Amino acid sequence: LAKTTQPISMDSYEGQEVNITCSHNNIATNDYITWYQQFPSQGPRFIIQGYKTKVTNEVASLFIPADRKSSTLSLPRVSLSDTAVYYCLVGEGSGGYNKLIFGAGTRLAVHP
Amino acid sequence: DTGVSQDPRHKITKRGQNVTFRCDPISEHNRLYWYRQTLGQGPEFLTYFQNEAQLEKSRLLSDRFSAERPKGSFSTLEIQRTEQGDSAMYLCASSLVGAGGSNEQFFGPGTRLTVL
Numbered sequence: 001l002a003k004t005t006q007p008i009s010m011d012s013y014e015g016q017e018v019n020i021t022c023s024h025n026n027i028a029t030n031d032y033i034t035w036y037q038q039f040p041s042q043g044p045r046f047i048i049q050g051y052k053t054k055v056t057n058e059v060a061s062l063f064i065p066a067d068r069k070s071s072t073l074s075l076p077r078v079s080l081s082d083t084a085v086y087y088c089l090v091g092e093g094s095g096g097y098n099k100l101i102f103g104a105g106t107r108l109a110v111h112p
Numbered sequence: 113d114t115g116v117s118q119d120p121r122h123k124i125t126k127r128g129q130n131v132t133f134r135c136d137p138i139s140e141h142n143r144l145y146w147y148r149q150t151l152g153q154g155p156e157f158l159t160y161f162q163n164e165a166q167l168e169k170s171r172l173l174s175d176r177f178s179a180e181r182p183k184g185s186f187s188t189l190e191i192q193r194t195e196q197g198d199s200a201m202y203l204c205a206s207s208l209v210g211a212g213g214s215n216e217q218f219f220g221p222g223t224r225l226t227v228l
Contacts, residue, residue, distance in 0.1 A: 046217070099160060
C-alpha cells in the first residue's frame, strides 16, 4: 500500500477554512484516497473518498490533482468540534478492501 | 444503536493474565477487522475476517493473540499472558464488501487495555 505523508499538526480558528495536504507519491492505478477523522477515545470515522479531481460531501471536499501524487482535504468554516486527528489513507479499491494502513495523522486544533 | 459495539470499553489487568474482548459488527456486514492503537499513533491492522474465515493476520499478531468469529457475526480477540506492551486501544471495524456495499469500514469505540 502506498505510503502517505501529511503534516503532524495544524492550528486554525473557528470559521476559517482548513486545508490538509497529503503526499502519496507511489500511489497505484487502482488506489483510492480516503480520509478518516478521529476524536479522542473514539474509533476513526470515514469522512470522504476519491479517485481523481474533486469530491464534495456535506462534511468536506477532497481535491486530487491529475497526477494523483497528492490530495488536499478541505474543511470549510471549521468549528471547535472539528478538533481531531485526520488520517489520509491510500488503498486499492473503494474503501480499501482488506486493511487500512494509517499513518500518524494530522492533529488539527481549532481555537476560539 | 446499530453501529459497531465493543465490550468492555475499558480493561485493567495484571501482567500475565489473559483477557478477551468482544466486538459486535453492524449486522449485515460480512467483514470484521481488528486494529490496535497506541498513544499518538494511528491504528495498526491486526487481522480481518470474511464471514467466519480469518483471511489475514498481521505480524503484529503474536502467538499470544487469537481472534475468532465462529458464526460470522460477533468476534472475540483474546490476549494470553498479557505484557505491559499490550497496553493500547483495541479497535474493531466492520464493512460490507460486495452485494452493493460501499466497503467503507465503520469503527467501534474501542476497548482500552491497561496492563499493570
